[in-house]
Amino acid sequence: MIAVIKFLGSNCDLDVCKAIQLAGGSAELVFYTQKNLDKYNGAVIPGGFSYGDYLRAGAIASRTPIINALKKMIDEGKPVLGICNGAQIGLEAGFSKGVFTVNKNARFICKWVYIRVENNKTPFTRFYKKGEVLKIPIAHAEGRFYADDDTLDYLYKNNMIVFKYCDETGEVTEKANPNGSLDNIAGVCNENYNCLLLMPHPERASQKILGSDDGLKMFKGMLK
Amino acid sequence: MYKATVIIKLKKGLLDPEGRTIKQALNFLGFKEVKEVDSYKMLDIVLDAENEEKARERVKEMCEKLLANPVIHNYEIKIEKLSV
Numbered sequence: 540m541i542a543v544i545k546f547l548g549s550n551c552d553l554d555v556c557k558a559i560q561l562a563g564g565s566a567e568l569v570f571y572t573q574k575n576l577d578k579y580n581g582a583v584i585p586g587g588f589s590y591g592d593y594l595r596a597g598a599i600a601s602r603t604p605i606i607n608a609l610k611k612m613i614d615e616g617k618p619v620l621g622i623c624n625g626a627q628i629g630l631e632a633g634f635s636k637g638v639f640t641v642n643k644n645a646r647f648i649c650k651w652v653y654i655r656v657e658n659n660k661t662p663f664t665r666f667y668k669k670g671e672v673l674k675i676p677i678a679h680a681e682g683r684f685y686a687d688d689d690t691l692d693y694l695y696k697n698n699m700i701v702f703k704y705c706d707e708t709g710e711v712t713e714k715a716n717p718n719g720s721l722d723n724i725a726g727v728c729n730e731n732y733n734c735l736l737l738m739p740h741p742e743r744a745s746q747k748i749l750g751s752d753d754g755l756k757m758f759k760g761m762l763k
Numbered sequence: 764m765y766k767a768t769v770i771i772k773l774k775k776g777l778l779d780p781e782g783r784t785i786k787q788a789l790n791f792l793g794f795k796e797v798k799e800v801d802s803y804k805m806l807d808i809v810l811d812a813e814n815e816e817k818a819r820e821r822v823k824e825m826c827e828k829l830l831a832n833p834v835i836h837n838y839e840i841k842i843e844k845l846s847v
Contacts, residue, residue, distance in 0.1 A: 594804075595832060602829055631832065638834040645780035685777070685835060719778065 541762070542569040542579040544609070544625075546600045549587035551622065551742060558742035559583070562758035571600065576608040581618040581761055584609070584625030586678070586740060596639070596681040597627030606632050618662045618761045619734040623679055626726070626736035634734045635727045636694060637686035639679075643719025647680040651750065652717050654725045654739055655705040658698050661732040662763065666756040672709045673702075673753035675739040677717060677725075682738040684720040684727070694727060702726035702737055765810055765818040768841040771831050772803040806830065815842050 541559050543566050545552050556566040566583075569576070576582060589600035606628075613619050613634060621629035627639045642648055653674055656667045667673070686694065694700050702725040706715040716723045718738075726737030741754025773779050779802055786800040808825070812818035822840050831838045 594830070598829065598832070638832055640835060641780045643778065643780055645784045683778075683780075687834070690834075719780075 540564075540579050541566045542576050542582040543567065544569055544571060544582060544584050544605055546571045546587070546589035546603070546628075548589040548591060549585050549624070551586035551624075551740065554742045555583050555585040555622070558745040558755065558758050559762070561745055562755055562762055564758065564762040569605070571603045571605045574604050574608055576605070576612050579612070579617075582609060582612055582620070584619070584621040584628055585742075586623030586625055589624055589628065592681070595627075595631070597624060597629075597631040600624075600628045601631035610634075613729065613731075613734045616731065616733050620663060620757070620761060621734070621736040622740055622742065623677075623682075623738055626738055627681060629734065629736040630727075635699060635729050635736055636690050637684055637721075637724075637727060639682050639738060640685055641681050642679070642683050642717075647678075648682070648717055649676070649678040650717065651676050652739065653705050653707055653709075653715065654702040655709050655711065656701070657703055658701045658728065658732070660698070661701060661728050661735055661760075663735045663757045663760045664701060665760045665763065670709060672705060672707065673744070674751040675741060675744040675754050676750075677739045678743075679718070679738055682720070683718045684724040684738075686721060691721065697730050699727050699730065700724055701728050701735055702739070764845040764847050765812050765815065766843045766845050767808045767810060767818060767822040768843070769806045769808060769822060769826060769830060770803055770839045770841075771806070771826075771836050772801070772838070773835055774837055777835055809845065815844065818842050
């Protein structure tokens with residue numbers, strides 16, 4: 540059973556539950572006031588606008604009671620996936636390194652993009668090939684990845700960069716970078732690979748009728 | 764009672780899309796002399812504290828725990844005693 544965390548202002552929670560079911564698993568909504576997640580095998584922090592994105596996107600949600608329970612889950616090696624606002628919350632909580640901040644053009648961007656798998660050793664990317672290109676949508680105003688030079692080095696050295704924005708052929712170009720992210724980074728993980736934080740929405744690319752099912756394998760991998 | 768004014772700014776050299784957009788808009792409106800606009804967040808926090816030093820200490824804790832993100836922000840704190 541996967542816990543799908545609901546904050547005040549989460550809005551992709553039911554889509555994520557559906558995607559988990561499509562992947563063959565079961566999901567339960569868990570409110571952010573919960574302090575214990577021991578009975579779950581993993582968790583997803585879904586997208587949305589927790590606390591209205593006040594202060595900084597994800598900042599206030601990342602200081603709520605459930606965060607310690609998620610930390611414990613990560614320490615125990617269970618898979619934790621943060622999507623969009625969930626990824627912002629995860630970085631604010633220190634689950635990986637860097638920050639997702641205001642897009643280069645200072646606007647909300649909602650569009651289909653391509654991302655390339657840089658690390659397929661995580662639970663979420665185990666069913667993809669390294670270098671595989673996924674078609675997947677983004678929808679965010681604060682998705683520009685930034686980290687200082689030392690942190691970026693650290694992320695590369697520990698293979699913590701999981702996805703990069705690319706063009707249809709898998710080329711990582713300036714033009715394929717929708718939001719000004721450093722090195723086109725779209726998703727990062729922790730040192731043990733069991734917590735993935737990404738801005739694109741795999742649940743919105745979980746069946747053909749939505750335009751792509753390239754994201755479904757992320758949930759399948761997480762459930763294995 | 765004290766009033767703490769917290770100014771949260773981006774670290775030097777970091778991209779400030781909001782400031783840049785405002786600068787472009789000002790230039791577009793004919794204010795060609797505008798060379799740079801920096802945006803920042805300012806919070807006024809009214810709090811109880813024994814003295815100014817204690818108030819500053821607490822507000823510093825607030826900045827570290829929630830108000831600023833050390834990856835991208837610096838912050839300044841100004842404390843003012845309120846006459847109740």
